[in-house]
Amino acid sequence: MSTDPVRVGIVGLGRWAKVLTRAAKKSDKLKIVAGYSRSEEKRHAFEQELGVAAMPDLQTLLAKPEIQGVILTVPNEQHLAVAAEVAKAGKHVYTEKPIASTLDDGLEIAALQQKYGITVTVGHSARLMAGIRMIRAAIDRGELGRVAFLEANFSNERALELTPKTWRWYKDRAPGGPLSQLAIHHFDVLHYLGGEIAEASSMASKLSPVGAEVDDQSMTLLKFSDGKVGYVGSCWTSPGVFSVRVFGSKGLMHYEIDFGAWDTPDKLHKTSTLYIQRGKDGYASREELKVPESDMFRAELEMFAESCRTGKSGELTAENGYTAVAVVYAALRSIERNGQSVRIADMIAEARARVPESSHVA
Amino acid sequence: MSTDPVRVGIVGLGRWAKVLTRAAKKSDKLKIVAGYSRSEEKRHAFEQELGVAAMPDLQTLLAKPEIQGVILTVPNEQHLAVAAEVAKAGKHVYTEKPIASTLDDGLEIAALQQKYGITVTVGHSARLMAGIRMIRAAIDRGELGRVAFLEANFSNERALELTPKTWRWYKDRAPGGPLSQLAIHHFDVLHYLGGEIAEASSMASKLSPVGAEVDDQSMTLLKFSDGKVGYVGSCWTSPGVFSVRVFGSKGLMHYEIDFGAWDTPDKLHKTSTLYIQRGKDGYASREELKVPESDMFRAELEMFAESCRTGKSGELTAENGYTAVAVVYAALRSIERNGQSVRIADMIAEARARVPESSHVA
Numbered sequence: 210m211s212t213d214p215v216r217v218g219i220v221g222l223g224r225w226a227k228v229l230t231r232a233a234k235k236s237d238k239l240k241i242v243a244g245y246s247r248s249e250e251k252r253h254a255f256e257q258e259l260g261v262a263a264m265p266d267l268q269t270l271l272a273k274p275e276i277q278g279v280i281l282t283v284p285n286e287q288h289l290a291v292a293a294e295v296a297k298a299g300k301h302v303y304t305e306k307p308i309a310s311t312l313d314d315g316l317e318i319a320a321l322q323q324k325y326g327i328t329v330t331v332g333h334s335a336r337l338m339a340g341i342r343m344i345r346a347a348i349d350r351g352e353l354g355r356v357a358f359l360e361a362n363f364s365n366e367r368a369l370e371l372t373p374k375t376w377r378w379y380k381d382r383a384p385g386g387p388l389s390q391l392a393i394h395h396f397d398v399l400h401y402l403g404g405e406i407a408e409a410s411s412m413a414s415k416l417s418p419v420g421a422e423v424d425d426q427s428m429t430l431l432k433f434s435d436g437k438v439g440y441v442g443s444c445w446t447s448p449g450v451f452s453v454r455v456f457g458s459k460g461l462m463h464y465e466i467d468f469g470a471w472d473t474p475d476k477l478h479k480t481s482t483l484y485i486q487r488g489k490d491g492y493a494s495r496e497e498l499k500v501p502e503s504d505m506f507r508a509e510l511e512m513f514a515e516s517c518r519t520g521k522s523g524e525l526t527a528e529n530g531y532t533a534v535a536v537v538y539a540a541l542r543s544i545e546r547n548g549q550s551v552r553i554a555d556m557i558a559e560a561r562a563r564v565p566e567s568s569h570v571a
Numbered sequence: 572m573s574t575d576p577v578r579v580g581i582v583g584l585g586r587w588a589k590v591l592t593r594a595a596k597k598s599d600k601l602k603i604v605a606g607y608s609r610s611e612e613k614r615h616a617f618e619q620e621l622g623v624a625a626m627p628d629l630q631t632l633l634a635k636p637e638i639q640g641v642i643l644t645v646p647n648e649q650h651l652a653v654a655a656e657v658a659k660a661g662k663h664v665y666t667e668k669p670i671a672s673t674l675d676d677g678l679e680i681a682a683l684q685q686k687y688g689i690t691v692t693v694g695h696s697a698r699l700m701a702g703i704r705m706i707r708a709a710i711d712r713g714e715l716g717r718v719a720f721l722e723a724n725f726s727n728e729r730a731l732e733l734t735p736k737t738w739r740w741y742k743d744r745a746p747g748g749p750l751s752q753l754a755i756h757h758f759d760v761l762h763y764l765g766g767e768i769a770e771a772s773s774m775a776s777k778l779s780p781v782g783a784e785v786d787d788q789s790m791t792l793l794k795f796s797d798g799k800v801g802y803v804g805s806c807w808t809s810p811g812v813f814s815v816r817v818f819g820s821k822g823l824m825h826y827e828i829d830f831g832a833w834d835t836p837d838k839l840h841k842t843s844t845l846y847i848q849r850g851k852d853g854y855a856s857r858e859e860l861k862v863p864e865s866d867m868f869r870a871e872l873e874m875f876a877e878s879c880r881t882g883k884s885g886e887l888t889a890e891n892g893y894t895a896v897a898v899v900y901a902a903l904r905s906i907e908r909n910g911q912s913v914r915i916a917d918m919i920a921e922a923r924a925r926v927p928e929s930s931h932v933a
Contacts, residue, residue: 355778355780355808357776357778357787357788357806357808357809358726358788358790358804358806358808358809360722360724360804362722362816364720364818365851366820366851369820408910410772410774410792410909410910412772412792412794412800412912413800414719414794414798414799414800415798416717416719416798416799417820418717425719426719426720426798426799426800428720428792428800428801428802430772430774430790430792430910432774432776436776436777436778436788437776437778437788438774438775438776438788438790439790440790440802440804442720442722442802444719444720444818446717446719446720446818446819446820447719447720447818447819447820447823448818448822448823448848448849448850448851448852449851449852449853450818450823450848450854454724456726456806456808456809456810456812457808457809458728458731458779458808458809460809460810461809461810461812465854466853466854467853467854467855468852468853468854469851469852469853469855469856470853470855480853480854480855482854486810486812487810488810489727489728489810489811489831490810490811490830490831491811491828491829491830491831491832491842492812492827492828492829492830492842492844493829493831493832493842494831543910546911547772547911547912548770548772548792548905548910548911548912549908549909549910549911550774550909550910
């Protein structure tokens with residue numbers, strides 16, 4: 210096995226590109242060697258600040274033979290167009306979550322894999338948090354017994370600060386407000402912990418005084434294929450919360466992170482909480498568990514590097530990526546239908562019918 | 572003002588009658604002076620154990636002029652019949668929660684008030700917990716800013732232990748399983764904290780291996796009249812949980828009790844948690860608040876004593892009681908309708924139409 214780091218490029222050089230580039234610098238599995246942004250100013254500033262060579266255009270970046278993959282941190286609406294260019298050049302694709310703004314785009318991005326023989330990795334990093342991994346391990350060991358019920362919340366104060374100049378102000382760019390911006394993370398986490406999600410039923414409300422177009426309160430109920438039920442709540446007008454609670458017949462586990470540490474994942478374990486409550490006893494008998502240090506951003510990039518090296522999809526698949534988007538759109542339809550439950554498979558089948566070139570995707 | 576304790580009787584001498592009688596003994600506001608059960612054995616055992624004089628029949632109890640009110644701890648299906656007897660005798664009524672098994676019975680019990688000039692108190696004690704009172708006080712002071720979002724959970728392991736000999740096994744006796752048995756408590760708590768509930772959308776599942784008729788997983792979304800949203804979850808196959816979290820624009824508060832202390836409310840404060848999280852900071856900056864000692868069972872009985880003394884309804888009204896039942900039935904209908912939201916006012920209007928004698932109730 211080669212010990213050489215995989216060489217990758219990065220496209221779209223905003224705030225998140227910096228977070229990922231700093232995470233990559235801590236890894237010996239990959240190296241970000243070239244960057245491109247349409248703004249000349251941005252790409253030179255990025256080169257100066259982070260030492261990533263600025264490319265004059267995307268084709269120059271893609272023409273470099275040593276580059277095996279490209280990280281996309283462009284706006285969600287541009288994921289498909291840029292991913293298609295990258296795939297045509299035979300390079301592997303990493304996109305930030307969500308895979309795309311629309312389910313149709315998400316399916317097209319997934320279809321690039323078979324069409325061009327590349328892999329697509331979608332950065333649903335929340336499932337990589339050490340506490341989430343520990344809950345999954347406990348489920349797999351049978352320590353919680355039959356898991357029946359999952360609750361998750363991801364909230365922050367964003368809607369109190371929206372202005373017409375921010376893209377999240379608008380319905381078409383941030384559909385459902387915190388539903389597409391925050392709850393989507395937990396749809397993937399609950400998919401990871403609970404298995405296939407069959408249906409979603411959702412409620413929304415708009416309460417922030419700022420007057421934005423988007424809703425700012427979101428609550429969604431999920432029915433899993435095996436009968437489990439799940440809840441994902443997201444309040445966009447409150448202090449920050451990120452929590453997951455899993456209820457099983459032998460025990461429940463609760464994980465909650467200090468929201469202030471979201472952008473510095475290597476520090477998350479210092480202020481996060483994980484406990485298990487066994488049997489019938491009240492919480493006085495809850496047992497605190499130690500969460501080891503981890504870095505979800507480095508971990509997702511290393512998974513991408515592995516896919517670049519092997520040509521095989523890892524855990525952060527395009528399918529998981531578009532499934533999370535499908536849950537968002539099922540929830541949006543459920544809101545229109547006054548809460549009626551909407552099947553995830555129906556949303557995907559309808560989008561496939563609209564996107565014929567992706568209809569061969571499994 | 573008289574300092575003499577109000578004299579009351581108690582009917583239905585099971586486990587819960589003992590809990591309430593012990594709570595009453597700690598109060599100087601009321602005295603339980605007579606008890607009746609159809610079982611002669613039970614009423615004599617109760618007299619021996621708790622010093623409450625056994626009455627040979629209900630009419631003898633109701634004929635005692637010093638008795639101003641009667642506590643009903645009979646099964647829910649018998650609430651209406653016994654309450655009607657008590658009301659006809661001109662005595663005030665206290666019923667355990669729920670006010671009745673059906674919304675129709677609940678409306679009829681409420682109607683007894685105007686018909687016979689008595690008051691009905693419904694023992695929704697959870698809202699009297701010290702932590703819940705502190706959250707409401709913080710909301711009223713404006714400390715949380717605009718409250719937009721409420722979450723509550725009440726779970727236990729009951730469905731793992733059901734047998735065909737237990738009444739909760741059956742759909743018609745425990746509709747929705749934990750929905751009517753546990754979630755109903757939080758419907759009243761959220762009504763107290765969030766104001767009028769307009770709609771409910773609900774999901775259920777049956778996962779316990781015991782084979783009971785009833786569902787054992789329940790999740791309900793609530794829309795409040797002012798646009799707030801609420802969630803009440805209840806898992807009947809897990810360790811015990813009782814928690815409430817309220818999200819406001821300036822802060823959130825979380826209250827959680829040690830489930831093992833449910834039957835000994837004067838000890839709840841010792842192992843319960845209440846914290847406030849202000850502004851944008853993560854939970855590392857959460858501030859723990861001290862919960863004072865309280866006793867929700869003594870408090871509800873003292874409210875009843877006050878109504879006996881003044882002839883005026885207190886906070887634990889019949890209307891609050893049947894509203895909680897209406898939310899349960901709205902949720903049950905929503906489950907039948909695949910999650911579609913059901914208006915609480917519609918449930919109450921339909922029940923009124925079926926129960927003409929209660930149609931004059933405000």
